[in-house]
Amino acid sequence: MVRDRIEALSHHLSSPTPTKMSTPARVFQLIPGVQSYDWGIPGSKAPRVAQFAAATKQLNFTADDDKPYAELWMGTHPSMPSRIISSESSASGEFTPLAEYLAQHPELIGERVRAKFSDDEPGALPFLFKVLSVGKALSIQAHPDKTLGKKLHAQRPDVYKDPNHKPEMAIALTAFRGFCGFRPLAEIVAYIKNIPELAKLVQLDDDELARAASLASSPPERDEVKQMLKTIFGNLMNAPKSTYEPLAQSLSDRFACGKVDSVDEVERKLVVKLAEEFPRDVGIFCTFLLNVSSLQPGEALFLQANEPHAYLEGEILECMAASDNVVRAGLTPKLRDTDTLISMCTYQSGSNRGRLNPTQWAKSITKKGTAEAWLYDPPIAEFSVVTTTLAQQAQVEEAQVDGPSILLVLEGKVEIEAEEGVRVGKGQVVFVAAGTAVTVQNTGEGEARLARAFVET
Numbered sequence: 001m002v003r004d005r006i007e008a009l010s011h012h013l014s015s016p017t018p019t020k021m022s023t024p025a026r027v028f029q030l031i032p033g034v035q036s037y038d039w040g041i042p043g044s045k046a047p048r049v050a051q052f053a054a055a056t057k058q059l060n061f062t063a064d065d066d067k068p069y070a071e072l073w074m075g076t077h078p079s080m081p082s083r084i085i086s087s088e089s090s091a092s093g094e095f096t097p098l099a100e101y102l103a104q105h106p107e108l109i110g111e112r113v114r115a116k117f118s119d120d121e122p123g124a125l126p127f128l129f130k131v132l133s134v135g136k137a138l139s140i141q142a143h144p145d146k147t148l149g150k151k152l153h154a155q156r157p158d159v160y161k162d163p164n165h166k167p168e169m170a171i172a173l174t175a176f177r178g179f180c181g182f183r184p185l186a187e188i189v190a191y192i193k194n195i196p197e198l199a200k201l202v203q204l205d206d207d208e209l210a211r212a213a214s215l216a217s218s219p220p221e222r223d224e225v226k227q228m229l230k231t232i233f234g235n236l237m238n239a240p241k242s243t244y245e246p247l248a249q250s251l252s253d254r255f256a257c258g259k260v261d262s263v264d265e266v267e268r269k270l271v272v273k274l275a276e277e278f279p280r281d282v283g284i285f286c287t288f289l290l291n292v293s294s295l296q297p298g299e300a301l302f303l304q305a306n307e308p309h310a311y312l313e314g315e316i317l318e319c320m321a322a323s324d325n326v327v328r329a330g331l332t333p334k335l336r337d338t339d340t341l342i343s344m345c346t347y348q349s350g351s352n353r354g355r356l357n358p359t360q361w362a363k364s365i366t367k368k369g370t371a372e373a374w375l376y377d378p379p380i381a382e383f384s385v386v387t388t389t390l391a392q393q394a395q396v397e398e399a400q401v402d403g404p405s406i407l408l409v410l411e412g413k414v415e416i417e418a419e420e421g422v423r424v425g426k427g428q429v430v431f432v433a434a435g436t437a438v439t440v441q442n443t444g445e446g447e448a449r450l451a452r453a454f455v456e457t
Contacts (some may be wrong), residue, residue, distance in 0.1 A: 004322050024105040026418045026433040030406070031079035031095055033073040038333075039136050040070030041315075043319050047133030048072075048315050048427075049448050052408070055427025058085055058095065069244050069366075072131040074406045074429050074453075076102070076124045079161070082406075082429070088395045098431065099123035103403075110129045110434025112457045113403035116381070127383035129406045129453040130318040131173075131215045136277045138311045140179070140237075140286050143168065144325055145305035147345055152325065159335060160325045167380050168320035169302045169356065171387065171451070172295035173410070176314030177270075178288035181307055181353030182229050183347060186216035191288040194262035196382030197247040198288055203235045228348035233308075234342045236285055245280040252284065266292060270312070274331065283330025286310070295394070298387070301354040302378040309354075317408075321382040361386050363401065369375030369442070381457065390414070390442040398438050398452075405432040405454035412448030415441045 034053045041047035043063030048064040049072045049109050063069065071078040074097035083095035102108055103123030116124035118120050127151050143166035144152055152160035170178070182188070189212050192199050198210060204212060219225070252275030254260070262270075267287055274284045290308060293301060296318075310331060328334055329341040364373035370391040377384045390396060390412075406429060407416065411423040417439045422430055423442070432438055432452075442448040 009349035015401045017041070024101075024108055024433070025420045026108070026294040026436045027058075027416055027422055027438065028431055029075065029085040029421050029422055029424060030086060030098060030296040030431050031056055031083040033082065034059070034061060034069060034256075034431050035071035035073060035080065035228055037070040038068060038069055039138050040068030040132060041133040043067050043069060049131055049133040050394055052131055052427030056190075058063055068135060071133075071153050073128065074130065074408065075128040075322060078323060081322055084431070088436035104451065106432075108404060109416050113434060113455055115456070116457055118345055119359060120335040122387070124156050124322060125404060125406075126455050126456055127453055128320050128322045128382075129408070130387075131151040131315070131321075131408070132170075132175075132267065132311065132318050133315050134311045134313050136313070138275055139284045139326070139328040139332035139334065140290075140308065140310050141326050141328045142306050142308050142344055143303070143320075143323070144220075144327065144344060148306075149325055151321065152327075152340070159163075159337075164321055164325070165305050166268065166321050166325050167305050167378070167382075169300060169332075169376060169378050169383075169385065170295070170311070171300045171316040171376060171385060172297050173317060174297060175318055177312040178293050178295075178301065178314075179286060179308070180293045180301055180303060180308040181291050181309070182233075182347060182349035183218075183289060184220065184316060184349055184351060185212065185225055186287055188229070188232060189213050189216050191263075192363065194240065194385075195251070197251040198285055199238075200247055201236050201239045201244055201282075201285060202232045225349070229347040229349060230342065230345070233289060233345070235280060235340060236289065237338050237436035239282060244282040244285070246281045248282065248284050250273065253277075255284055262430075269366070272314075278331045283295075283310075284331075286330060290402075291351060293354065294456050296376070298358075300356040300358065300376050303354055306346045307354065308341070311397075317385065317387075317451050319383045319385050321380070345409040358387075361388075363399040364388060365397045365399075367395045367397055367439075372395045373398075381455070383453055383455055386452045386454070388440065390440065390448045392444070393442055394448075395439065395441045398440065399439045400408050400435045401454050401456045403434050403457065405452050406430070407432060407450055407452040410449040410451055412442060412446060413444035414448050414450065415443050417441070445455040
């Protein structure tokens with residue numbers, strides 16, 4: 001009887017052309033979007049982006065074995081907005097964009113969140129939720145803060161398409177590697193001394209190298225340390241092609257031959273990998289300037305604005321402020337804005353840059369069986385993410401949050417019930433309105449896992 005009621009409520013969702021007179025559902029399914037970029041994972045290898053996209057039948061998605069699938073987008077960003085599913089829209093084939101629906105029903109965003117984030121763009125969520133399937137390295141990049149984002153958008157709206165900042169968080173779904181922030185200066189100085197190709201590119205004379213060595217034991221927040229990092233990074237990234245291409249070739253040839261005494265195997269193999277993906281590229285040398293961060297499933301990185309980084313391989317959940325601004329300068333065929341990247345970086349350094357540890361989420365209460373919920377709460381206002389694992393037949397109650405949520409099923413099958421209910425499985429996406437408490441029931445034969453991005457003021 002309860003299940004019949006849930007199915008009936010799930011079927012009776014909002015119309016495809018809702019009006020302000022209608023009573024909106026508090027929980028409903030979404031259609032995500034799929035991005036295919038060269039760095040994605042081919043469909044033949046069953047990347048999560050392709051698996052999850054195929055789970056929403058209204059997307060009409062079929063993976064091509066030879067096509068790389070890179071990102072699953074969930075949100076209101078105009079580049080690829082999610083759309084809502086209702087019984088009427090499924091019949092007509094016309095699906096209302098989420099932002100349009102939220103603009104017509106602002107109570108679903110919540111008064112406090114709407115006042116803080118949505119005045120200029122009614123219906124827009126302050127965050128963008130993604131799944132990334134990374135087959136090869138992304139560009140050496142950073143994302144602007146709000147001040148720089150506005151400036152870049154005003155100057156070059158064709159390249160920087162919105163005025164927002166883009167801090168972001170990555171939570172590993174598989175073993176994952178990425179560059180994140182600058183290495184300690186001591187490590188960089190050691191590489192300069194031991195790798196002749198790098199030394200030729202960073203162009204420190206004997207006095208400058210001695211100065212860098214003397215600063216290596218200083219606190220990383222010291223201005224002189226940051227200025228030295230800027231000099232080294234700037235000299236490297238501004239090197240002309242005629243200089244860095246033969247040196248990159250020399251480096252990759254030498255490292256491909258086997259063990260290098262002055263370099264750990266992790267770095268040696270990474271240089272070889274990057275050289276295969278981007279032959280003769282200056283970005284290969286960032287292996288010696290940026291931290292190589294390795295994550296296991298459930299571990300996370302927070303990448304603040306103006307932090308240099310690059311995802312290298314693996315699959316992650318990613319949540320960010322609702323922006324698509326990227327400043328690139330290496331490992332990419334796209335536009336390189338080297339001067340902007342060099343000028344914008346904060347030049348903070350350290351071995352554990354960006355690491356973010358989750359805490360147990362107090363708003364999730366296990367009512368049946370075994371379950372756990374972990375909160376990833378970065379130091380920004382736009383988003384947090386919770387991952388929840390439910391054993392077979394487990395049930396949790398999640399208290400209301402001030403703002404809206406987007407929930408993705410990572411594994412298994414669940415029923416999500418508020419005033420209405422939806423039954424969804426692996427790869428399917430659900431919107432939860434602000435101020436809505438929900439009950440989540442594992443209805444599958446094994447473990448269920450969910451990820452929920454939300455904003456709360």
